[in-house]
Amino acid sequence: MSAGSVREFQQSLADLDTASTVVSPDEFETELEDIIETPAVGAELPFDDPSLSDLPVQLEPSPAQLREAVTGVTGARMGIASLGTVAVESRSRGDEFVALYPACHVVVVRERDIRADLSDAFSWLRAEFEAGRQSLILATGPSSTGDMGALVQGVHGPEEVHIVIIRDNE
Amino acid sequence: MSESTPTRPEADRIRALLETESDEIKENTRLFNAARYDAVEAVGAETHEQYRTRAREIKEKSIERLPDLIHRTRTAVEANGGTVYVADDAEDANRYITRVVADEGADSVVKSKSMTTEEIDLNDALEADGFDVWETDLGEFVIQVAEESPSHIVGPSLHKSREEITALFEREFEPDEPLDSAQKLTAFAREFLGERIDEADVGITGANFVMAESGSIALVTNEGNARKCASIPDTHVAVAGIEKIIPSIAELEPFAGLISRSATGQDVPQYLSLLTPPVDTPTIDFDRADEPGFGGGDADREFHLVLIDNGRRAMRRDEELRETLYCIRCGACANSCANFQSVGGHAFGGETYTGGIATGWEAGIEGLDVAAEFNDLCTGCSRCVNACPVKIDIPWINTVVRDRINRGKDPGFDDLLVDGLVPDEEGSGTPLRKRFFGNFETVARLGSATAPLSNALASTGVARKSMESVLGVDARRDLPAFERTTLRKWARSRDPNVEDPVRRVVLYPDVYTNHVRTERGKAAVRVLEALGCEVVVPDVGGSGRAPLSQGMIATAERKARSAAESLLPYLEDGYDVVVVEPSDIAMFRREYEKLLPAGAYERIDEGSYEILEFVYGLLENDGDIDALPAGNGAGIAYHSHCQQRTLGLESYTETVLERLGYDVLTSDVECCGMAGSFGYKSEYYDLSMDVGETLAEQFEPAADERTVVASGTSCMEQLDSLLSPGTRHPIELLDPVGREDETPNGTSPLRKS
Numbered sequence: 072m073s074a075g076s077v078r079e080f081q082q083s084l085a086d087l088d089t090a091s092t093v094v095s096p097d098e099f100e101t102e103l104e105d106i107i108e109t110p111a112v113g114a115e116l117p118f119d120d121p122s123l124s125d126l127p128v129q130l131e132p133s134p135a136q137l138r139e140a141v142t143g144v145t146g147a148r149m150g151i152a153s154l155g156t157v158a159v160e161s162r163s164r165g166d167e168f169v170a171l172y173p174a175c176h177v178v179v180v181r182e183r184d185i186r187a188d189l190s191d192a193f194s195w196l197r198a199e200f201e202a203g204r205q206s207l208i209l210a211t212g213p214s215s216t217g218d219m220g221a222l223v224q225g226v227h228g229p230e231e232v233h234i235v236i237i238r239d240n241e
Numbered sequence: 242m243s244e245s246t247p248t249r250p251e252a253d254r255i256r257a258l259l260e261t262e263s264d265e266i267k268e269n270t271r272l273f274n275a276a277r278y279d280a281v282e283a284v285g286a287e288t289h290e291q292y293r294t295r296a297r298e299i300k301e302k303s304i305e306r307l308p309d310l311i312h313r314t315r316t317a318v319e320a321n322g323g324t325v326y327v328a329d330d331a332e333d334a335n336r337y338i339t340r341v342v343a344d345e346g347a348d349s350v351v352k353s354k355s356m357t358t359e360e361i362d363l364n365d366a367l368e369a370d371g372f373d374v375w376e377t378d379l380g381e382f383v384i385q386v387a388e389e390s391p392s393h394i395v396g397p398s399l400h401k402s403r404e405e406i407t408a409l410f411e412r413e414f415e416p417d418e419p420l421d422s423a424q425k426l427t428a429f430a431r432e433f434l435g436e437r438i439d440e441a442d443v444g445i446t447g448a449n450f451v452m453a454e455s456g457s458i459a460l461v462t463n464e465g466n467a468r469k470c471a472s473i474p475d476t477h478v479a480v481a482g483i484e485k486i487i488p489s490i491a492e493l494e495p496f497a498g499l500i501s502r503s504a505t506g507q508d509v510p511q512y513l514s515l516l517t518p519p520v521d522t523p524t525i526d527f528d529r530a531d532e533p534g535f536g537g538g539d540a541d542r543e544f545h546l547v548l549i550d551n552g553r554r555a556m557r558r559d560e561e562l563r564e565t566l567y568c569i570r571c572g573a574c575a576n577s578c579a580n581f582q583s584v585g586g587h588a589f590g591g592e593t594y595t596g597g598i599a600t601g602w603e604a605g606i607e608g609l610d611v612a613a614e615f616n617d618l619c620t621g622c623s624r625c626v627n628a629c630p631v632k633i634d635i636p637w638i639n640t641v642v643r644d645r646i647n648r649g650k651d652p653g654f655d656d657l658l659v660d661g662l663v664p665d666e667e668g669s670g671t672p673l674r675k676r677f678f679g680n681f682e683t684v685a686r687l688g689s690a691t692a693p694l695s696n697a698l699a700s701t702g703v704a705r706k707s708m709e710s711v712l713g714v715d716a717r718r719d720l721p722a723f724e725r726t727t728l729r730k731w732a733r734s735r736d737p738n739v740e741d742p743v744r745r746v747v748l749y750p751d752v753y754t755n756h757v758r759t760e761r762g763k764a765a766v767r768v769l770e771a772l773g774c775e776v777v778v779p780d781v782g783g784s785g786r787a788p789l790s791q792g793m794i795a796t797a798e799r800k801a802r803s804a805a806e807s808l809l810p811y812l813e814d815g816y817d818v819v820v821v822e823p824s825d826i827a828m829f830r831r832e833y834e835k836l837l838p839a840g841a842y843e844r845i846d847e848g849s850y851e852i853l854e855f856v857y858g859l860l861e862n863d864g865d866i867d868a869l870p871a872g873n874g875a876g877i878a879y880h881s882h883c884q885q886r887t888l889g890l891e892s893y894t895e896t897v898l899e900r901l902g903y904d905v906l907t908s909d910v911e912c913c914g915m916a917g918s919f920g921y922k923s924e925y926y927d928l929s930m931d932v933g934e935t936l937a938e939q940f941e942p943a944a945d946e947r948t949v950v951a952s953g954t955s956c957m958e959q960l961d962s963l964l965s966p967g968t969r970h971p972i973e974l975l976d977p978v979g980r981e982d983e984t985p986n987g988t989s990p991l992r993k994s
Contacts, residue, residue, distance in 0.1 A: 131533050131534045131535070132533065132535070133529075133530060133531050133532050133533050133534075133535070133536065134525060134526065134527045134529070134530045134531075134532075134535060134536045135530040135531050136533075137525075137535065154508055154509055156509060161472070161516065161520040161521055161522045162521050162522070163521045163522070163523055165522060165523050165525075165535055166522070167468065167472045167520075167522045168472070168473075168522065168525060168535060171465060171468055171469060171472075189494070189497060189498055189509070190494065193490075193491075193493070193494040193497070196490055196515070197490055197491055200455055200457075200489075200490045205455050205457055205490075205515070205517035206457075206515065206516045206517045206518070206520045206521065206522075207515055208468060208512055208513070208514045208515070209497075209509065209512070209513040209514075209515070210511070210512055211508075211509050211510070211511055211512075212511055213511070214463065214464050214465040214511055214512070215463050215464070215511055216379050216380075216427060216463060216464045217269075217396070218378070218379035218380035218383065218396065218398055218464075219379060219403060219406060219423040219426040219427045219430070220401075220402060220403025220404075220406060220423045220426070221403065221422075221423035222423075223423050223424055223427040225427070225431070226379065226427060226430075226431055226463075226464035226465060226466070227377065227431065227434070227435070227438075227464050227465035227466040227468070227469050228464070228465025228468065228511075228512070229465075
């Protein structure tokens with residue numbers, strides 16, 4: 072399994088009309104606060120550190136809050152550099168709802184979790200499946216359709232996706 | 242006549258579609274098709290090929306061990322807390338699903354796009370029991386509102402323009418604001434369907450893949466509707482054909498890249514959901530809108546996997562139809578099909594499935610009668626063969642089904658007359674017209690023997706009228722004119738004067754080159770001799786292409802055996818077999834694998850070459866290019882041949898012409914639309930011309946400055962009728978003797994008015 076580069080990941084995201092921001096662990100909270108448009112909902116990140124708890128993000132929201140939110144923040148434990156893909160896990164914290172309802176989906180991914188390509192991603196997926204984590208979405212860019220006569224972004228999922236990459240501490 | 246379908250209603254139906262749906266279908270399928278070519282190029286042809294090989298292997302093995310995989314799937318899903326139901330047929334499946342919905346006390350159901358539920362008419366069954374059903378894929382939603390059937394496996398509403406959808410929605414929903422843009426339509430549908438999804442008690446999805454080991458499903462979507470349908474209602478029902486099962490997540494990898502690349506030219510879909518239900522996503526309760534924790538719902542998630550047989554187990558036992566089950570429903574066979582691009586799935590499709598592979602599906606699921614309604618729209622051009630991500634030989638499936646349809650027909654009066662006259666192996670019942678085209682070799686032999694009388698006779702109004710009414714040969718088509726002196730006769734009369742030849746060559750006298758287009762055969766002989774080859778034109782019969790394309794497999798097989806018998810001794814003797822007609826080299830290299838014993842096929846496959854491929858080889862091996870006339874920068878508009886392109890042989894012609902100094906413009910249409918006998922058939926004349934129009938549009942602006950050349954006989958006929966007569970085979974440009982009446986670059990085919 073080889074690691075993917077942040078640069079390539081960002082390039083892939085740019086090709087998908089998807090914004091990305093690279094932050095250091097120290098800057099994470101201030102940068103994220105800038106990115107998040109409120110009202111926002113979130114699912115606590117799937118790694119120990121950092122946390123969304125001090126951010127203006129409603130965790131475990133009510134259905135009404137979910138519908139009103141313009142931003143949804145989730146984490147991803149895997150990104151694919153060559154494709155700009157992130158893995159959103161279907162966890163009991165409701166990542167799937169948070170990722171789907173608001174118009175903007177902000178995804179937090181750590182540099183060390185970026186894989187080079189689809190093949191590396193599948194090595195990771197096989198390990199995940201073996202560990203019993205077997206429900207996740209490989210999401211690439213905003214939701215889109217061509218069914219209404221032209222390409223339109225933002226159908227049943229987000230119209231906009233913003234990936235926040237946390238640099239590894241050297 | 243014994244053709245059970247009269248040609249006129251079919252011609253009218255096709256004409257109507259050409260006028261109404263064709264523009265949208267063309268634009269959309271060609272976008273998908275071009276995007277697929279680009280995506281394959283971006284990932285690298287070799288890498289793509291490796292994925293295809295791996296995907297094919299996985300599907301072959303999975304179908305082989307299907308009973309075991311069904312068993313494993315059941316075990317895994319049940320261990321996860323879900324339920325598996327294997328339904329024998331549509332009725333069985335619908336009974337089970339409506340019961341699940343009723344047991345939930347549900348009022349409404351939301352669905353994400355699923356061809357399998359289209360196949361079993363699930364919506365009708367649910368609605369009959371009083372449930373509201375909403376399709377959430379926008380394309381499928383349009384079709385539902387319009388009460389139409391899908392016109393494409395991937396894009397069900399591909400035939401509808403934005404303006405038509407606007408008119409439809411404004412009529413049905415009477416919105417306050419006009420829905421006069423794709424954005425507004427999408428926003429409207431999102432809101433409307435969003436409410437339906439939030440209210441629904443049951444979500445029904447398909448499954449692109451089922452993974453037995455973990456009891457997981459994979460769903461491919463771009464809109465996100467499958468994600469919602471699978472997670473928002475408490476109960477999730479996934480419906481899939483039994484053929485969708487693969488062993489585990491490990492086998493999913495090649496398909497994850499292939500499916501979107503083949504379907505829409507995307508590297509990956511927007512969303513590839515890998516779900517092992519019941520998922521951990523909490524249930525959500527919109528009735529308790531202000532309760533934190535998504536309404537604090539404590540309902541249990543419920544999951545049902547409904548695996549559908551509905552004819553598939555019988556297909557699995559059917560040697561010829563089996564590979565249909567490898568299909569991953571990407572629609573690439575439809576997008577790469579010239580006929581489909583013109584008429585779409587409302588002509589080229591059955592009850593549910595559309596495009597080339599639909600013949601296999603509809604024959605297996607609905608029956609031969611449904612497949613018979615559109616099977617003849619496959620011309621065997623083979624452009625779908627390389628497009629298919631799992632390497633299904635789609636033309637072969639169409640041929641096999643055509644053969645079965647032929648044999649299933651009741652013998653009529655005509656057959657009693659014809660049986661004794663034509664040298665074929667077909668049972669009574671094979672339509673007279675198919676036997677006419679299938680036995681074209683016999684027609685050609687008679688035609689040459691009695692030329693020019695045969696040509697004069699065939700072109701009279703009376704003859705054309707009766708050919709149209711009896712054989713369905715369209716009177717608007719020029720008929721091939723037979724040459725009195727066949728190529729073989731001409732060759733016999735000459736002195737081969739090559740001493741110490743570099744190669745010894747059998748020039749295969751295909752039916753057209755031998756009887757009709759003898760000029761290109763003579764040119765081939767002279768070019769080969771100029772490059773130092775000894776050339777013989779032996780007495781070899783037809784390759785079997787003509788009967789094969791009519792679905793007359795037994796006759797094709799007999800022809801193939803006979804041709805092999807004639808050719809093999811030459812090959813053993815060190816001769817190379819060189820072929821002018823691309824559809825015949827395609828027989829030798831592709832279809833003979835199905836028609837001949839392995840050893841004979843391999844020998845012929847290895848030892849046979851397309852004429853320009855062979856010339857290229859000679860030039861590469863010190864052949865003297867100066868022995869051929871130079872192009873001097875003259876312009877060429879070159880149309881290769883569909884089957885030639887599938888074999889990857891187009892580039893040899895381009896390269897040779899360029900080396901000679903020609904300026905070559907090559908067409909990029911999938912097929913010229915003539916496709917052998919297809920364009921001669923009355924009911925397909927308009928379609929054939931419509932397909933050809935695309936080619937004409939590419940060449941017309943250049944036709945004043947460029948000589949139009951084409952490799953295939955039927956392509957030449959088609960170009961002659963679309964532009965001015967005078968289309969030539971590329972080998973004629975290389976002819977050291979040349980035709981006296983014109984110089985290689987002297988013709989200016991102007992468009993026929």
